[in-house]
Amino acid sequence: xxxxxxxxxxxxxxxxxxxxxxxxxxxxxxxxxxxxxxxxxxxxxxxxxxxxxxxxxxxxxxxxxxxxxxxxxxxxxxxxxxxxxxxxxxxxxxxxxxxxxxxxxxxxxxxxxxxxxxxxxxxxxxxxxxxxxxxxxxxxxxxxxxxxxxxxxxxxxxxxxxxxxxxxxxxxxxxxxxxxxxxxxxxxxxxxxxxxxxxxxxxxxxxxxxxxxxxxxxxxxxxxxxxxxxxxxxxxxxxxxxxxxxxxxxxxxxxxxxxxxxxxxxxxxxxxxxxxxxxxxxxxxxxxxxxxxxxxxxx
Numbered sequence: 485x486x487x488x489x490x491x492x493x494x495x496x497x498x499x500x501x502x503x504x505x506x507x508x509x510x511x512x513x514x515x516x517x518x519x520x521x522x523x524x525x526x527x528x529x530x531x532x533x534x535x536x537x538x539x540x541x542x543x544x545x546x547x548x549x550x551x552x553x554x555x556x557x558x559x560x561x562x563x564x565x566x567x568x569x570x571x572x573x574x575x576x577x578x579x580x581x582x583x584x585x586x587x588x589x590x591x592x593x594x595x596x597x598x599x600x601x602x603x604x605x606x607x608x609x610x611x612x613x614x615x616x617x618x619x620x621x622x623x624x625x626x627x628x629x630x631x632x633x634x635x636x637x638x639x640x641x642x643x644x645x646x647x648x649x650x651x652x653x654x655x656x657x658x659x660x661x662x663x664x665x666x667x668x669x670x671x672x673x674x675x676x677x678x679x680x681x682x683x684x685x686x687x688x689x690x691x692x693x694x695x696x697x698x699x700x701x702x703x704x705x706x707x708x709x710x711x712x713x714x715x716x717x718x719x720x721x722x723x724x725x726x727x728x729x730x731x732x733x734x735x736x737x738x739x740x741x742x743x744x745x746x747x748x749x750x751x752x753x754x755x756x757x758x759x760x761x762x763x764x765x766x767x768x769x770x771x772x773x774x775x776x777x778x779x780x781x782x783x
Contacts (some may be wrong), residue, residue: 586659
């Protein structure tokens with residue numbers, strides 16, 4: 485069941501400000517990379533390409549500049565969704581290694597950092613678009629999350645199972661294309677549930693792809709994985725406030741000449757994100773955790 489952990493408005497405001505700063509800094513860094521590559525972006529063209537998502541089609545994520553507009557418009561919401569879902573299911577169990585399948589612009593890494601877990605986290609991102617990887621490598625923070633990104637697809641994982649087998653947490657956030665049905669490589673790589681009792685899988689999908697989440701859940705259950713499903717309405721109320729400003733992200737948005745009426749938000753009414761957690765109560769082996777100024781042993 486969900487934990488409904490307390491998160492007061494003051495604490496969320498500080499986290500929200502960090503989110504704003506981190507995404508804006510990454511956007512400016514990526515914009516500088518485009519300048520060095522002598523690439524001039526056409527914001528109207530990028531906006532039109534991104535509108536493919538509304539039509540149930542995938543945009544060309546390899547188009548130079550598209551990750552910038554995508555990140556400014558969708559990344560805050562994606563970070564909050566991943567942050568909120570993990571906040572709701574982590575119960576004294578903290579991953580030390582994360583595999584982010586379809587890592588996109590790096591939302592999972594930022595969400596993990598905002599959680600401020602009492603241990604260092606190593607994250608490996610697998611992403612088919614090299615242009616998206618260029619953006620995900622831009623954040624200048626080095627908190628409790630270290631990141632490595634590699635180009636690859638879901639299907640490629642069947643030939644590289646080591647990263648799946650050794651990861652404590654596997655995140656799949658909005659990574660399945662519309663009409664995806666090639667489940668076999670992923671399920672084969674994940675393996676049977678037996679022997680995976682210290683692993684958690686988190687899948688996040690917008691409502692438009694809810695059927696993919698249902699199919700994934702059915703297939704995981706057939707392999708023995710215990711699962712729970714919930715939606716954005718079950719997340720802590722404090723993170724669903726869509727009135728908090730994003731001044732630094734908005735400044736970059738306006739600098740690009742984007743439509744002010746669709747300025748970035750961390751939450752929309754309503755995003756209708758759906759969540760699937762496989763093995764919601766992973767076993768915690770005895771381990772030592774360095775927490776602030778003391779070392780404690782957790783069983």
